[in-house]
Amino acid sequence: MHLSKSSIYGLRASILLTKMGGDKNYVTIRELSDELNIPFHFLTKILQELSKAEILESLRGPNGGVRLAKPPNRITLKDIVTSIDVKYDILNCPLGLPGCGEHSLCPLQQDWQNFKLKVERMISEVTLEDLSARSKNNDNDMYHRTHNHLNA
Amino acid sequence: MHLSKSSIYGLRASILLTKMGGDKNYVTIRELSDELNIPFHFLTKILQELSKAEILESLRGPNGGVRLAKPPNRITLKDIVTSIDVKYDILNCPLGLPGCGEHSLCPLQQDWQNFKLKVERMISEVTLEDLSARSKNNDNDMYHRTHNHLNA
């Protein structure tokens, strides 16, 4: 049960893009990678995936970069995650005990079921707009820190 | 947020051992690996860790094998997991959103906090005896299936 770094980086970049890109201008990947401390070439490849999935648009050359291809209230976290990790495994019991969620052996079963449903609903309902708004209201804005003591 | 396969295999083998080993006889690793569909040599190395941690005892030669080194009600899941994955990362936000659990950006924050506490408490309180008992009362006993459509 976890997302790949690719997905996490893709999420973070998309959120930052949402916050910066209100004016429909392109933002360079270099800017994003600097701000988020993500290796440039690595982020480039990830964002290429999101462009192919038509979540982002890109433009080469001077003044080029990437930007959202749709209004941020029409892009869910699930859109992003499933474009990057084609088969993401966020929903397996963290203890890997067989049958968790179906049978009664795993003691976490009930808690896991509940949490799983919330995760499922959250990622398919929450949009970039939502997250971006939250972030703006947050004094202690982790998205603009330059040091990396973040979760990974 | 996830356990390594090593930890999961170690857990499964320990549970099976608990169920088989009431009579204090040694069980061969081959038997365990066959029953659980875990590669023999791989399981051997994992169980060596558990032996070093004095959770299991082992004996070489004919009639050798492994067995619990303590009564199963004195071995918690956490004992096993921390012996195998010295630094297990079960407690990071599955979305890797920065600051989850401390700040308010991640929408899962509250749910994640709750779940995390339950996981923490569970793995440090539940013993092999508990799990083994559950398993015995379970008709559909996944631990003795030979095919592997289990969580991983």
Added chain:
DNA sequence: AAGTATTAAGACTATTATATCTTAATATAG
């Protein structure tokens, strides 16, 4: 048209997790 800034694409490398193979050590049985 030339130069420059930028993404696209793909090859390459590094790291970690998972798995296998080989040999050594040890205990038992005969």
Added chain:
DNA sequence: CTATATTAAGATATAATAGTCTTAATACTT
């Protein structure tokens, strides 16, 4: 004492993930 069964240990192999580097394509600027 010899043969055999078993774990111990360590070297090697494979696969997945993460990250880097190089070159190509493209778009803008002058």
